[in-house]
Amino acid sequence: MLKHIPSTPGKFKMEKSPYILNKSRWHWHSSIMKLTFWSFIFLGLIFIFFFRSPSSNPIPQDPSRRSLRTHNWGGPAWEKRVRSSARIRSRNGISVLVTGAAGFVGTHVSTALKRRGDGVLGLDNFNDYYDPSLKRARQALLDRTGVFVVEGDINDSTLLRKLFEVVPFTHVMHLAAQAGVRYAMENPSSYVHSNIAGLVSLLEACKSANPQPAIVWASSSSVYGLNSKVPFSEKDRTDQPASLYAATKKAGEEIAHTYNHIYGLSLTALRFFTVYGPWGRPDMAYFFFTRDILKGKTISIFEAANHGTVARDFTYIDDIVKGCLAALDTAEKSTGSGGKKKGPAQFRVYNLGNTSPVPVSDLVSILERLLKVDAKRNVMKLPQNGDVRFTHANISLAQRELGYKPSTDLQTGMKKFVRWYLSYYSGGNKAAG
Numbered sequence: 445m446l447k448h449i450p451s452t453p454g455k456f457k458m459e460k461s462p463y464i465l466n467k468s469r470w471h472w473h474s475s476i477m478k479l480t481f482w483s484f485i486f487l488g489l490i491f492i493f494f495f496r497s498p499s500s501n502p503i504p505q506d507p508s509r510r511s512l513r514t515h516n517w518g519g520p521a522w523e524k525r526v527r528s529s530a531r532i533r534s535r536n537g538i539s540v541l542v543t544g545a546a547g548f549v550g551t552h553v554s555t556a557l558k559r560r561g562d563g564v565l566g567l568d569n570f571n572d573y574y575d576p577s578l579k580r581a582r583q584a585l586l587d588r589t590g591v592f593v594v595e596g597d598i599n600d601s602t603l604l605r606k607l608f609e610v611v612p613f614t615h616v617m618h619l620a621a622q623a624g625v626r627y628a629m630e631n632p633s634s635y636v637h638s639n640i641a642g643l644v645s646l647l648e649a650c651k652s653a654n655p656q657p658a659i660v661w662a663s664s665s666s667v668y669g670l671n672s673k674v675p676f677s678e679k680d681r682t683d684q685p686a687s688l689y690a691a692t693k694k695a696g697e698e699i700a701h702t703y704n705h706i707y708g709l710s711l712t713a714l715r716f717f718t719v720y721g722p723w724g725r726p727d728m729a730y731f732f733f734t735r736d737i738l739k740g741k742t743i744s745i746f747e748a749a750n751h752g753t754v755a756r757d758f759t760y761i762d763d764i765v766k767g768c769l770a771a772l773d774t775a776e777k778s779t780g781s782g783g784k785k786k787g788p789a790q791f792r793v794y795n796l797g798n799t800s801p802v803p804v805s806d807l808v809s810i811l812e813r814l815l816k817v818d819a820k821r822n823v824m825k826l827p828q829n830g831d832v833r834f835t836h837a838n839i840s841l842a843q844r845e846l847g848y849k850p851s852t853d854l855q856t857g858m859k860k861f862v863r864w865y866l867s868y869y870s871g872g873n874k875a876a877g
């Protein structure tokens with residue numbers, strides 16, 4: 445019918461409709477049409493208002509997170525996968541919920557647990573703090589090992605409750621976090637979202653679970669902040685953080701204590717010291733130094749005042765994994781159940797470092813040798829954006845109680861990292877940045 449309407453406006457002469465019988469009837473029709481027209485406009489405006497207004501959006505908009513989607517979970521097939529992944533397949537095995545499973549440490553710990561016959565279920569929100577395709581590649585690796593990674597956020601208490609309903613986890617390895625010391629100045633709320641709100645959400649779920657799991661979680665060497673006494677011991681003060689990241693990890697340790705005290709949750713914090721290795725985090729210096737050296741780009745090497753050395757107690761991933769597994773294996777059961785404390789529970793804090801700090805300039809020399817490329821170095825003053833001058837772990841407590849004994853020096857560990865880096869990025873994966 446549309447073809448009968450001429451395309452040029454003004455030339456169309458309305459013929460008298462046989463349905464318009466008299467003037468008053470025409471007015472009545474015209475009023476109804478006008479009313480209908482304006483009703484549509486009004487409804488349209490309401491529709492636009494509701495769907496564009498942030499306050500009325502049913503999906504919470506959190507500016508602190510990048511690319512956080514709502515995820516589908518649930519249903520019999522999903523529950524079956526969850527159960528199968530978390531099923532213990534060895535005598536005396538444990539059943540572990542690993543948060544941040546598609547992260548660097550999460551992937552390695554999940555794989556190690558699965559390989560020795562423990563039940564492992566991963567949880568990860570796959571945010572885009574760094575290249576999500578690397579997280580997807582780790583997920584594929586986990587999938588091949590038999591670890592299912594549920595896509596969801598630790599702040600989703602409904603999802604957490606569901607997971608504990610489906611699986612009576614004996615342990616939680618909590619590694620999901622907003623990492624990175626310098627990024628905290630760019631996006632402070634993401635640290636509060638993951639490291640504080642997320643931790644509380646997880647502990648709430650754990651405290652209400654029946655049985656309550658024992659929890660081992662990642663704190664950080666950064667809690668030692670501006671301390672100058674070395675090596676850092678667990679007994680040292682931790683009240684002068686130099687970054688918001690450090691402050692949220694320190695807050696996490698206090699929050700953990702509260703849940704231990706009130707609900708009888710068994711809690712172990714592991715203070716990791718600059719963990720590196722294959723499948724590492726692209727936001728860390730050793731990783732982007734490698735990328736930039738290969739690209740011929742200048743790298744910035746920080747130094748302290750008066751040409752002072754900046755150094756890190758770089759710790760190789762395999763040593764960290766051993767520490768994590770030992771912490772899980774020695775964790776005592778939580779004492780509460782269904783949200784009620786039944787008695788005092790274990791509360792522990794350990795340094796997991798390498799006890800051998802290396803200046804950042806030496807790290808660069810190691811990379812130059814391994815990559816067979818000279819770095820373009822720009823030595824600059826340590827920016828006041830969260831970095832500390834040095835870290836150095838005293839690990840005697842972890843040695844005594846966990847049998848923790850790091851065995852990989854930086855040269856050996858970086859060799860393994862570079863080998864992985866070259867093979868991963870020559871296999872069609874693009875180094876971002």
Ligand SMILES: O=C(O)[C@H]1O[C@H](OP(=O)(O)OP(=O)(O)OC[C@H]2O[C@@H](n3ccc(=O)[nH]c3=O)[C@H](O)[C@@H]2O)[C@H](O)[C@@H](O)[C@H]1O
Pocket residue numbers: 623624625663664665666716717718719727728729730744745746754755756804831832833
């Ligand atoms: O132990 C931790 O708890 C933390 O370890 C890690 O922090 P850091 O030890 O600061 O690692 P990373 O950024 O790789 O910088 C390494 C060195 O390179 C120096 N550095 C850095 C950047 C640069 O451009 N130039 C430079 O010299 C820089 O000054 C530093 O001396 C984790 O990222 C963090 O999430 C947390 O887990």
